[in-house]
Amino acid sequence: MPTLYSIKPAFQNLLRPLVGRLVAAGATANQITVAALALSVIAGAIIALYPETTPLFWILPLVLFVRMALNAIDGMMAREFGQASKLGACLNEVSDVIADVALILPFLLVAPFSAPGVVAFAIAALLVEYAGVLGVMIGGGRGYDGPFGKSDRALALGIIAALIGSGVVLPAWFGWVFPLMALLSLYTMFNRIRAGLRRANSSIS
Numbered sequence: 001m002p003t004l005y006s007i008k009p010a011f012q013n014l015l016r017p018l019v020g021r022l023v024a025a026g027a028t029a030n031q032i033t034v035a036a037l038a039l040s041v042i043a044g045a046i047i048a049l050y051p052e053t054t055p056l057f058w059i060l061p062l063v064l065f066v067r068m069a070l071n072a073i074d075g076m077m078a079r080e081f082g083q084a085s086k087l088g089a090c091l092n093e094v095s096d097v098i099a100d101v102a103l104i105l106p107f108l109l110v111a112p113f114s115a116p117g118v119v120a121f122a123i124a125a126l127l128v129e130y131a132g133v134l135g136v137m138i139g140g141g142r143g144y145d146g147p148f149g150k151s152d153r154a155l156a157l158g159i160i161a162a163l164i165g166s167g168v169v170l171p172a173w174f175g176w177v178f179p180l181m182a183l184l185s186l187y188t189m190f191n192r193i194r195a196g197l198r199r200a201n202s203s204i205s
Contacts, residue, residue: 008151012072019076029077030088036070037095039063044102051109060103060161064154067099071150093133096150100125103157107178112170117178124185125153131189135196139203143192148184156181 022032043063047056074092078084104122107113128149135143146152160177163170 029074029083032074040099041102047106057161057165061158112175120182121178124182131192140196140200145195148188
């Protein structure tokens with residue numbers, strides 16, 4: 001299904017010159033992965049500590065974009081410059097889900113969002129990525145199928161954070177956004193499992 005992940009190749013082409021310079025300077029893919037994680041956790045912590053300071057929510061769209069760029073950069077460094085490793089693969093998957101949780105949970109502190117809705121979305125986001133990793137286990141490859149993968153979640157969270165940061169008073173019905181995103185994430189999880197099984201079966205036949 002359509003997802004923002006489909007524009008990743010074009011985004012990577014824009015970043016490729018920077019990747020070359022980073023490698024030349026001695027940077028490694030794992031360092032970039034850790035930097036993306038640290039950035040996400042620090043941003044989430046700052047927003048969680050001062051949720052009443054709504055302009056701080058503008059940090060989130062910026063961090064989400066930078067994180068997306070760093071995720072693309074570490075992948076290119078691993079694949080194109082021989083820096084791929086088992087440790088890097090584990091670090092990449094684990095750091096992604098930790099970063100997701102760190103950037104989602106601060107919305108618990110903002111009206112009209114409810115704790116069950118925000119937590120449900122955080123859990124569903126983890127399940128989406130786990131379903132993608134399951135594809136590797138069954139021989140279907142890492143799944144990135146949509147419609148609500150990591151890039152799409154980042155866009156949605158960025159828009160919500162921008163509204164909050166701009167001082168927009170969110171109406172009560174907006175509280176349903178996180179439960180709806182949780183449901184969309186669960187659909188994405190099932191879609192990734194189905195697609196992974198299809199690819200695995202195709203490779204066998």
